[in-house]
Each structure stands twice: as structure tokens, then as C-alpha cells.
Amino acid sequence: MKPVRLCLLSAIVLTPGALAQTYVVGVENLPFYAPHYHYDAQGEYRGFAREVLDAFAADSGLTLQYKPLSAVQLLSALRSGEIDFKYPDSPHWAQAQKAGMTLHYSQAVVDYVDGVLVAPGRQGRSLDDVRRLSLVQGWTPRGYEQRIDSGQIRLDYSDDLRQMIRQALKQDTDGAYFNVVVATHYLDNIRARPGALVFDPKLPHTRGSFHLSSSRHPQLVARFDRFLGERAAQVAALKDQYRVEANLNSEYLGLEQWKVDFLERRKARNQP
Missing domain, CATH: 3.40.190.10 (Periplasmic binding protein-like II)
Known part of the structure; x- marks a missing residue:
């Protein structure tokens, strides 16, 4: 409410x-x-x-x-x-x-960074593969306007983040456009589905x-x-x-913290 x-x-x-x-x-x-x-x-x-x-x-x-x-x-x-x-x-x-x-x-x-979160199996795909985006009412997906205007991308609106995430998790759409830190925080701490959706840095996003x-x-x-x-x-x-700027300027943006810690430890072990 x-x-x-x-x-x-x-x-x-x-x-x-x-x-x-x-x-x-x-x-x-x-x-x-x-x-x-x-x-x-x-x-x-x-x-x-x-x-x-x-x-x-x-x-x-x-x-x-x-x-x-x-x-x-x-x-x-x-x-x-x-x-x-x-x-x-x-x-x-x-x-x-x-x-x-x-x-x-x-x-x-x-x-902040606003961008698209996708199912892990869809990460790294071409922008041409994005046909439907989940979006909260009132938001504008920057970088996607041309494709939306031309009908290449269809928007499915939700009333709030919870509804949008549910929609994206069911893969009714190809991804969800939102503030990356907020969406990741929700998945990790509220929905208890860490990693169920991940930020795709190869798709258009806004800082x-x-x-x-x-x-x-x-x-x-x-x-x-x-x-x-x-x-x-x-x-x-x-x-x-x-943690409002968590990993905002690193390759780990949108990853849950345990995975960041694991990757950093692995990187440290592999250093000469």
C-alpha cells in the first residue's frame, strides 16, 4: 500500500x-x-x-x-x-x-545506474534479442527510446518494483529496467532470490x-x-x-556481495 x-x-x-x-x-x-x-x-x-x-x-x-x-x-x-x-x-x-x-x-x-536486469542465461545477448521490457509506471528507459518508438521493443508496465520483478522472474519479458542497486538489494534481501536476475552491462544503461x-x-x-x-x-x-553505491564503478555491479568476495579471493590467488 x-x-x-x-x-x-x-x-x-x-x-x-x-x-x-x-x-x-x-x-x-x-x-x-x-x-x-x-x-x-x-x-x-x-x-x-x-x-x-x-x-x-x-x-x-x-x-x-x-x-x-x-x-x-x-x-x-x-x-x-x-x-x-x-x-x-x-x-x-x-x-x-x-x-x-x-x-x-x-x-x-x-x-546511480539504471539498466536492464535479465535472467542469467540471457546475459550478454544482443540488443536485438530484447523485445519486451518490464518497467515501473512513470519510468523512462533511457537508451531504448528509438526502438520503443519503432515498435521493436514493447513495454510491460507494473505498479511497483515487486510486481515488475515477479514479471521478469517468470520471463514474461526479456528483462526489467530499474535502478540496479535497488533491484539487486530487493532480490538479495527481500525476495531472497540472489542472482535470479543480473545486470547486463552490455545493454544500454544510464549513469x-x-x-x-x-x-x-x-x-x-x-x-x-x-x-x-x-x-x-x-x-x-x-x-x-x-551500500547505495555498492560496486557502482566496478565490474561487479549488480552481483550479490558473497559472489564479489569470492571473485576477489580467486583473483588474488591467481595473481603472480
């Missing part, structure tokens, strides 16, 4: 007895996007994103409220001033829908970064950038803790 409640955070106030100013952060209401973010049984926003934003609020003496909305609602809410910030965001997303808006983006908070955006508070976006710089070690520790 999609969360509808407002998640509240009371941040540390730097001046004793003073009331911190409150800002609303619009966040995506995807039920599962761990380890970046997710919602617990009480509908509370959790995960790496929450911890980074909480730390920023505490560091700056602010109070943040987290408001879950759909991707379409988030942009509309940002435009109307219903929310003060949007996370995650990117200057490369929804450019047509953002026309006429003045948006201020933070530095990159965390990097990018998550940013914090605002149309009304450029000075706070600048303050957030200072926080990322001054607290770089703290943010890096959170990345390691949540």
Missing part, C-alpha cells in the same frame, strides 16, 4: 529555546526503493536519503517535514510552492515538464546522480552544498552503511 501520511522530523535546534524554521521536502511515494529510501510499517520515510537530510537539518538548525507524493504530483507541488524541496531530482529529468521553471539543484548527493532541488530557496540549496562538503566523511560513511 502506498504511504499517505506525512513523515515528521524534529531536528536539533542550534539556539536553545528557539523554534527552528520548518521546510517541506517532497519525496517519492514508491513503496520500496531501498537502500536509498523506503517506508516502514508505520509509513515513516527511512533509509539513506532520510539520514542525509536529517543530518543536514540537525547541522543547520532546521526542521524538515517529508511529504510523499507521486512523481507527477512532486513537480506540480514544487511549482505551486506546496513543497520547498524535491528529493531526489536531477536537471536531466522531466525537462519538458520543467519548462518555464527556475530550479536550483544541489551538488550530487549519490550516484546519473540524485540531487536536492528547490525553486524558492537557493540559499538553502547552497547551505546543503556546504554541508555535503564539510560533512563529506559522514556522508561517505552513510553510503558505505547503506
Whole structure:
């Protein structure tokens, strides 16, 4: 079930007895996007994103409220001033829908890779062999637009990651397009099917970064950038803790950790 409640955070106030100013952060209401973010049984926003934003609020003496909305609602809410910030965001997303808006983006908070996960037996096949892709509603499979427009690839949409993964595991489609770290985390830790689908780096995929955006508070976006710089070690520790960039820049992207450890040990043994 999609969360509808407002998640509240009371941040540390730097001046004793003073009331911190409150800002609303619009966040995506995807039920599962761990380890970046997710919602617990009480509908509370959790995960790496929450911890980074909480730390920023505490560091700056602010109070943040987290408001879950759909991707379409988030942009509309940002435009109307219903929310003060949007996370995650990117200057490369929804450019047509953002026309006429003045948006201020933070530095990159965390990097990501979106790509296609396939059954192990299909890994390494040609793009010509991809005829049907599983996709979560609202996502755009970058690098596949031409083939989709020409009818060479058909899209099968799902409401969320769980449904999409089920579809791909049954091999009703040739692969599932999603955030590679998130899909792998789900397969390894939630579905308990490690390795059932694997990232295919030979197929088109996209690298990018998550940013914090605002149309009304450029000075706070600048303050957030200072926080990322001054607290770089703290943010890096959170990345390691949540494994949001796990093997992102290595040949092991999308592999479960035990297999990475095994391959590294084997490589070490084979070195002269």
C-alpha cells in the first residue's frame, strides 16, 4: 500500500529555546526503493536519503517535514510552492515538464545506474534479442527510446518494483529496467532470490546522480552544498552503511556481495 501520511522530523535546534524554521521536502511515494529510501510499517520515510537530510537539518538548525507524493504530483507541488524541496531530482529529468521553471539543484548527493536486469542465461545477448521490457509506471528507459518508438521493443508496465520483478522472474519479458542497486538489494534481501536476475552491462544503461532541488530557496540549496562538503566523511560513511553505491564503478555491479568476495579471493590467488 502506498504511504499517505506525512513523515515528521524534529531536528536539533542550534539556539536553545528557539523554534527552528520548518521546510517541506517532497519525496517519492514508491513503496520500496531501498537502500536509498523506503517506508516502514508505520509509513515513516527511512533509509539513506532520510539520514542525509536529517543530518543536514540537525547541522543547520532546521526542521524538515517529508511529504510523499507521486512523481507527477512532486513537480506540480514544487511549482505551486506546496513543497520547498524535491528529493531526489536531477536537471536531466522531466525537462519538458520543467519548462518555464527556475530550479536550483544541489551538488550530487549519490550516484546511480539504471539498466536492464535479465535472467542469467540471457546475459550478454544482443540488443536485438530484447523485445519486451518490464518497467515501473512513470519510468523512462533511457537508451531504448528509438526502438520503443519503432515498435521493436514493447513495454510491460507494473505498479511497483515487486510486481515488475515477479514479471521478469517468470520471463514474461526479456528483462526489467530499474535502478540496479535497488533491484539487486530487493532480490538479495527481500525476495531472497540472489542472482535470479543480473545486470547486463552490455545493454544500454544510464549513469546519473540524485540531487536536492528547490525553486524558492537557493540559499538553502547552497547551505546543503556546504554541508555535503564539510560533512563529506559522514556522508561517505552513510553510503558505505547503506551500500547505495555498492560496486557502482566496478565490474561487479549488480552481483550479490558473497559472489564479489569470492571473485576477489580467486583473483588474488591467481595473481603472480
